[in-house]
Amino acid sequence: MKKFINLSENITTELLQGLAMTFPEKVQVLSEKIVARKTPKDPNKVAIVTLGGAGHEPALSGFVGEGMLDYSVVGDIFAAPGAPKVFEALKMANCSAGVLFIVLNHEGDVLSANMAMEMAKREGINVKMLLTHEDISAGLDQDIKDRRGLVGCVPVYKIAGAAAEAGLPLDEVFRIAEGFNKNLATLAVAMSNATHPQSGMAIGDLADDEMEIGMGQHGEGGGGRMKVQPADDTAYIMLDQLCEAINVQTNDELMLLINGTGATTLMELFLVARACHLSLSDKGAAVARSKVGEMLTVQEMAGFQMCMGKFDSESLSYWDKPCDTPYWTQL
Amino acid sequence: MKKFINLSENITTELLQGLAMTFPEKVQVLSEKIVARKTPKDPNKVAIVTLGGAGHEPALSGFVGEGMLDYSVVGDIFAAPGAPKVFEALKMANCSAGVLFIVLNHEGDVLSANMAMEMAKREGINVKMLLTHEDISAGLDQDIKDRRGLVGCVPVYKIAGAAAEAGLPLDEVFRIAEGFNKNLATLAVAMSNATHPQSGMAIGDLADDEMEIGMGQHGEGGGGRMKVQPADDTAYIMLDQLCEAINVQTNDELMLLINGTGATTLMELFLVARACHLSLSDKGAAVARSKVGEMLTVQEMAGFQMCMGKFDSESLSYWDKPCDTPYWTQL
Amino acid sequence: MNTLNHSKLNGMFLAASASIQQQVPYLNELDGKTGDGDHGTTMHRVCQSIDSSLTNSERPVGQQLDDLGWDIMSQDGGSAGMLIGKFLMGIGAGIAAEEVNTEQLAAAFRSGLDQMVASSGAKPGDKTMLDALIPAIEALEQQARQGASIEQMFEQAVKAADEGFQATKAMVPARGRAKNMGERAVGYLDPGAASMSIMFESFNQYIAAA
């Protein structure tokens, strides 16, 4: 394994220290693994909390800051934080307006979140949980509970964060974020394996001429393998499935994210984005807002996640609100 | 080669289209290879122009926008644009306040820039050229003209762009940017080879357990090879040379950039940033402002560039001004 | 032997911890086939918790296991850490005394299993650690009912755990990160079930030698 690390058991704490040193005016690390805004939000506004393993930087903690997350509870590499830590963060976040707790649908995250929710309820904390699960790789007929949460959490943070910042009550913040969340779909494609930075081991076994559409968040399989395709063809295969999943119609206002997972260059992501724009405009639909870059990575795995969503005028207005986090800043 | 591309000769034009489609409110592509701000700057303000090959995204064109660049002239992958195209951009930029033309010190770029400057002068365009050349890998005794331009161009764009946006005359914009430029130093380290996306060929021949400090912008060699070192040790080796190069003193206000060149994760970059902060504070110096992420990449080459600079109160104030470009947005 | 005291119970878990720590690369490798390649790393953290918590038996056994479960959960051990934490808390809650007879011992393990199942959401056949753990604990109960010794209980339990573990090879995963691989995961062993099988193997060896 070729990575710039020190002791493998210290990676997570050291990387969080590096994050806080790089953005001292935006974030701080509390209790070793909880990333919090430097200037806490007004307690009369809903606090947004999330949890997840490390190794996916900038996600999740890179989106803590004004207009997005208040607390991100970090586990270890690819490992959910334990329920006790999550409970600790929910207590920190506890405020008069209540807490929205955004959880990606992965076994470990959900186990931890559920236990922490139990503890929080027993403590009388006003917290609502929102599960993201927009990976359609298992098929459209799949129970929504069986879908994984991929990069779709990031725009959900954005919209929930903006609604909370606007002072909306918890039920409203939840309604808006969940409405947007329900109309999301993501597919991931990988071309090369990720290396687990602690074990040094490759995850997966993609051959030299193969790619896999439907890849998971850590290089765990789950999709269709095929020979490597050109950028345009890859984009079309994925886009068509996403359009079907969220039932794209003429005049829809669409969100498009092209999220690089590691070694794939921004150069390539622009080619993919271009193909999506051209193909959607052929279908009479239009991209209202988009983002291209690395938001949620899988170590150095070459590939990307394509995520589409539908805006209504409400969610679009919250997308457009300013935010100021380490890796999403918007005027 | 495993990359998401279409025809290799179309990569550059397609990627620029993808950029413009992704940021329609910020940039546009003119004359196929010139990236310009969507809303042109007031002609009473100095225009900032740069040039360079593609394949380094987000640089250079990802920094076109309010508060940074006005025009970026793009060549092909790792190839400088020809002088005719550069001259065309200088004519577009020509305005009453004059043009600052920022060029990275690479043979092809400089050849093209010099010819375009000749043509521009003949045309009566008021343009001043600023050369960035902060790579200290060739040694501190090396003639400054023989140093390559690496990621240091990006903070120079920022400071020049902010000074121009503030309405300063050309000489002043030049003075401030050049003052900052003179106090910059960069070193690059690579752990794996880049693949040229057009020839499909690996550039360089790093062995499985080697890294190279002093690597160039495209994977071309130039430094010392050694066995792969831990993050901290790598950071210390590089940092010490940079501190010597710009003669870091107690109470200096330093800029620190950790620029990922491709496959190296943000996780690792944070570890490196942390080591720099700790080591600098041991030396009694402090990081005033920093950035960590991918600014100027070398395809999927694993590695990073560490760039340090010194602020004075003037350059620091321009660093802190807002800007709104595709890949550097600041409130 | 017909009773098990607090210190021997600790000894069983410490023995399991020692064995599992030798299998970290193997467990990561199994997880690399169908998951995210870190089950060995998870178990390493779980084992470190066990080692530092169970070296003495000064606290009451129930309290000690409850604390250990909580500590394991605090180790950021992904799914497996959370579930094993629950398992230990459940044993702690269900253990009747500092020294227990065979039926009480089986009941304590059943209490651990129930707690784990309640959080897990998985069913037998879902290709998870439960596929090793459930038959193992059923074997403990059955043996205890039949009046077997503690040695005999674990002798049967390890067989059941290992069979259950081997059976995961043919299963289509329905929980955890392997789920999305569907049919393609057939032919691979479940890493969590491997840990459980190693754990019962060590229990058995420890008890046989004790």
Next chain:
Amino acid sequence: MNTLNHSKLNGMFLAASASIQQQVPYLNELDGKTGDGDHGTTMHRVCQSIDSSLTNSERPVGQQLDDLGWDIMSQDGGSAGMLIGKFLMGIGAGIAAEEVNTEQLAAAFRSGLDQMVASSGAKPGDKTMLDALIPAIEALEQQARQGASIEQMFEQAVKAADEGFQATKAMVPARGRAKNMGERAVGYLDPGAASMSIMFESFNQYIAAA
């Protein structure tokens, strides 16, 4: 032969273009050792310009070469493209007539070389294309002065170009992307000099067969 007309001059460059296009992977590979791996790609673009510009000779020769040089420069060909563009513009500026004698031919090439050198900043021995080009053009001049035929001029020029190219192997680079490799670049051939050597090889073959 003692004169060269416009159409034969075009033929020489078209022949060179055809040979160079067959060596694109080789030139990329050379550049991968000491540079950024794209010199073949650069030359491919240069050759495409040559092919589309020189298929007819309706414009005056000086004008045609000047246009070609500008077109090559517009192809985003990095250092080499810019320099070769200058070279052709220089030949265009220095060529005396549609049909030239041996001394005029040598003078035209000298004019091209001077233009290239003026932009380049490189000196002989810097491990660049100049190390093949300078001796080649000096050979042309010397032969012309000695009253040689055009065939003899190119026969000597190709030898000089090739020797110069081979000599780059031992040189420490002082310009271009290889510069920073310093001593480590010794042992590698310069890709730009390779192109120049192939170009003169083709000139010679074309003239010999014409």
